[in-house]
Structure formats: C-alpha cells, structure tokens
Amino acid sequence: MVEKAQTNSKSVISLTLGILSIFIPMFGIALGVIGLVFSRIGIKEIEKTNENGRGIATAGFICSIVGAVIHLLWILLDIFNWSSFSNV
Secondary structure, eight states, X not given: OOOOOOBOHHHHHHHHHHHHHHHOSTTHHHHHHHHHHHHHHHHHHHHHHOOBOHHHHHXXXXXXXXXXXXXXXXXXXXXXXXXXXXXX
16 A cells, blocks of 8 residues: 655645735734745755645745735835824
C-alpha cells in the first residue's frame, strides 16, 4: 500500500492567516505579515521534505500580501483624511 505524502501544516496556517488578514480589520497587517512568514517557511520545508501543500502555501502568500496591502492602504487613507480635515 502506498502512503500519500502529508500536507505541510505551515502552508495551511499561512492560507488561514492570509484569508483572515483580508477580513479582520484591526489586525490585518499583522496577520498578513505572519502569514507571509509561515508561507515562506512552509515552501522551504516542502522543498526539503517533499510534502504536499505548495499550492496552498502560494495561495497563503498571495492572500497575506493582499490583506496586508488592503489594510495598509486603509490606514494611509485614514491618516490622509484625518490630516486634511484637521486643518479646516
């Protein structure tokens, strides 16, 4: 009987954090950065151990970037709006 290779757990964590970084307002940047770290570690482990989950880690990487960028832009927009209305 042939055993299937396991899915890398860090790639699953990176995808979960990446998705959460898109939808959770106040912690989106932090979750995105942590998701990026987990995805990079997961990809390196997958290359060494030949586990499954490279696509999941890549999706986690992309979602983490998107979530972090969305919330960074949101914060910059809030700062811009606050500074422009405080001078009135």
